[in-house]
Amino acid sequence: MEITVIKLPVQKRFPLTISRGTTAKTTNLWIKLEQEGIEGWGEAVPFSIGGESKQDTELLQKQVREIIPILKCFKPTARSSIQAKLKEAKVSSAICSAIDVACYDWLGKRAGLPLWEILGLDINQTVPISVTVGISSPEEGKKRLENWQTVTTGNRIKVKLGNPDGLEADQKLFQTLYQNSPNSEFTIDANGGWTLDQAITMSHWLADYNVAYLEQPLSVREDEKLPTLAKHSPLPIFADESCFTSEDIPRLMALNVDGINIKLMKAGSLTEVLRMAYTAQSCGLKVMYGCYSDSSLGNTAMAHLGSLADYLDLDSHLNLKDDPFCGAVLNNGYLQPNSSPGLGVTYNAANGGTSGGDFTL
Structure with missing residues (x-):
């Protein structure tokens, strides 16, 4: 070839x-x-x-x-x-x-045939995607949220926390976003930016809001502290940077993690994404799909497997100025692949x- x-x-x-x-x-x-x-x-x-x-x-x-x-x-x-x-x-x-x-x-x-049909999956059995607000001042975060609300009618919001300026900065940003969208479901991603004590403190503080889970609260170098966090946290704990492939799942389950973030770039193949999703489900863990700076090509590929996930964080292509591909379409908060053969994406060389x-x- x-x-x-x-x-x-x-x-x-x-x-x-x-x-x-x-x-x-x-x-x-x-x-x-x-x-x-x-x-x-x-x-x-x-x-x-x-x-x-x-x-x-x-x-x-x-x-x-x-x-x-x-x-x-x-x-x-x-x-x-x-x-x-x-x-x-x-x-x-x-x-x-x-x-x-x-x-x-x-x-x-x-x-x-479209990929979802080849794999025997149902694209109608999927969940809405979430949109991401990065670490910022409360004013900047509010503007970012308002911009997202012009793009999608979905009500799942991922907030990046772990601000180097400390927990007070994290709390001020989150409170502003919550006040401007109190009926949304929030998820929190600290990208390993908290200490154990900070994670425990924030888990209790955030439990009073519509927060579904905490994602990667601790550094990958502190996985051994996850059982202690799980014991004290009222919120579920998801692993991202600590989870690459299905081989990581039994170890994370033993550390009392409640869910995993599967990313195509970490997994190394769609075959491994499938293996991870089924392994996590068999272990009683929740499944989310995430992305990096993926274009419509990467996120469309994952959207074909969307029916296997509980949470879909596939919004990176919506934040690109120059996405060279056109694929899955955002419809009322749902990222839906089409019925064209393969991935159903087209390349725009322009x-x-x-x-x-x-x-x-």
């Missing part, structure tokens, strides 16, 4: 600040597979969970150059063999994900992008 890589910086309409810093733009890679005149598309998005664990654009470009010759002899239907080769080559999860999604997209187009000639075989 022929493989082409397109590199494109994507800019956020509103920079997103979390406990570890602010992101205004990223440079994503889009991978196109071609076989029998059919194209399959996938996306690799750089991300970091803090510390040494970082998959940046430079690393992704280097790896994709190295693995293209390895994949040349495969057909897009050979997903298991392709993933085995990528694992052997120690390729990053973001690149593995892009290639796997492209294979699924190709398969759906070859079969003439939005820019630099074709990586060095990558083409």
Whole structure:
């Protein structure tokens, strides 16, 4: 099969600040597979969970150059063999994900069926997405919320907390958002920005509001403290940065976590996303899907599997100025894939992008 890589910086309409810093733009890679005149598309998005664990654009470009010759002899239907080769080559999860999604997209187009139908899923059995408000001043947070309310009629709001300025800053932001949308359901994501004592304090303070759960309240280096937090917190605890694949789920369950955040870039494939969702459900854990700076391509792929999730945080593409793809449509707060074959996404070259000639075989 022929493989082409397109590199494109994507800019956020509103920079997103979390406990570890602010992101205004990223440079994503889009991978196109071609076989029998059919194209399959996938996306690799750089991300970091803090510390040494970082998959940046430079690393992704280097790896994709190295693995293209390895994949040349495969057909897009050979997903298991392709993933085995990528694992052997120690390729990053973001690149593995892009290639796997492209294979699924190709398969759906070859079969003439949308991905959700191939997998036997029901896109009508899904939940509304949430929209994200980053760490900011109360005034900036209010403006961001008001902007989101012009985009979607949904009532699920994720608030990023863990402000380096302390709990008082977190509380002021949250109170402002709650006062301006008291009937919404809130979720809180600290991105590992709290200490154990801070997390316990905030869990009790937030319990008086419409908060569904606390996501990654502690650093990944403090997972051993999760049982203590779970014992004292009146709110459920979800893991994000501490959970990459299904192999992490039994460990997290033993640490009394109540749910996990599955992200395509961390999981490394749609196959692994499915495995994680089913494993979590069998362990009695809640499932949420998240994203980084994913375009409509990545979020549409996850939306096809939306019926397996309890919470969907798939809003990143709605905050991009220059999304090169068009796919799932936001309808009354629901992100709905269409019935076109494969992922049902189309690429708009007019939005820019630099074709990586060095990558083409």
